[in-house]
Amino acid sequence: MGNILDGVKIAASIYADIKSRCGVLAKKGIVPGLATVLVGEDPASHVYVGQKIKQCGENGLSSIHKPLPATATEADVIRVVHELNRDPKVHGIIVQLPLPKGIDPEKVIIELDPAKDADGLHPFNQGMLVRLKSWKDICASGIPLPCTPAGIIQMLLFENIPVEGMTAVVVGRSTLVGKPVAQLLSSLNATVTMAHSYTKDLMKVCQSADILVAALGKPGFINKDGVKKGAVVIDVGITRSQNGLKGDVDFEHVKDLASWITPVPGGVGRMTVAMLLKNTVVAAEKMAS
């Protein structure tokens, strides 16, 4: 069986780094602040926001929670975003998605101060990923990175998995995961193929990958026909089923082929909140310098 790319362990290393950096900032009288904007009563969203607030508390960040009723309008949400943009105690802002019907997330995201865009979703920041030439340049710029894609890169780097010159296939082209992780893998000099529902012979394309990122949201879709022996398999899918959380990869039938594989749960999902906090700390450091 392949090695487990352990999200719990790798996230812990990120949290340790965050705590230490918060300690340095604290000596300057700075507490990185993450604001969470949550509209309505979606139970899963409440759980996610609760996890983010809890991690802030445990790692030296302050959290500023802004709940809004389900009846809030787009203008209400944007007004809160503008207030948080101006608040010097806030270094990162997330607007928890999905938003209730009638509120266009794109119109809200665009109103975030790009410097405080803790999810790395603002078009300015996604464009900077395109304009910056290498992973080194991206890190040096201090721009907030899309959290899940940055978490994936962190997992590869943590285990010293080679990326340069490797063939990477990303299945799924969401703005949240697929498209930005393709940019980041390319910035590390992988040859990246962006595959999706229109891709012909999808399993054959997947099988060409040294690094396979499955981010399509179809439980168990990637089976052993899609995995080359020795491939690194990153499973971004998290679908709730009667039997618990399911990834996009058929773990049981793929694990013996892969050299490294992320479990679900306990894999990529664990990285996202860690990277969100890291974006906030980096923003606080940048604003302090």
Place this chain on the structure above:
Amino acid sequence: MGNILDGVKIAASIYADIKSRCGVLAKKGIVPGLATVLVGEDPASHVYVGQKIKQCGENGLSSIHKPLPATATEADVIRVVHELNRDPKVHGIIVQLPLPKGIDPEKVIIELDPAKDADGLHPFNQGMLVRLKSWKDICASGIPLPCTPAGIIQMLLFENIPVEGMTAVVVGRSTLVGKPVAQLLSSLNATVTMAHSYTKDLMKVCQSADILVAALGKPGFINKDGVKKGAVVIDVGITRSQNGLKGDVDFEHVKDLASWITPVPGGVGRMTVAMLLKNTVVAAEKMAS
């Protein structure tokens, strides 16, 4: 021999559309204005800017030329950009690249009003290409598109060359061409591989392409070993040599394999200025509505 993807003919169709749209705007008292910022005495840059101004004159746009001496500082250039951002007669601005040493193009580009970014290079606009889901959405948004990549898409659409489900390989990952053309081909549902100097077996990867875009700037680099029979070959390279302009594709040895192929000169290069003017007209229409 494959069919010629004729940049002169296709650009002419774009210019005809521009003229007609300028006619409609003229009836509302609007003349789309393209501002050109040219720093220093680089002879090639003077030629390029001259071509842009000439095409404005021939197609119903006004041009506002802002030459600056080679001694101009970054702050001087940014000051001119800010003036043009505020000028209601200006709907598009280009800062001719390369800029003299000591002026960071990224710092200048970032100061452009994204709505007037006629080259489509501002991070906000490049990020919108990532955030928008389909070519249809991209067109409907009216954002300025990077000119050469948009010109390539226009050539494919003009000749009704199928893109959806096709395998596309883009060689070269510049912010000007490679990265945005990969996004645009993906938005049209091609399966896109971003190849580059670290790609292993580059010719084999190229040979897998139904649509091959060569944008690496190495004259004659793509030979017949890199082209599948029936492939569409788009040559973005333009290198000046003693024997005239040379593309990245060894045209003579590839032309019989390709189903469609762009010549150099007379291919992609002809599209760039046309798309620049189109961005300016679209911006004027958007500001008028």
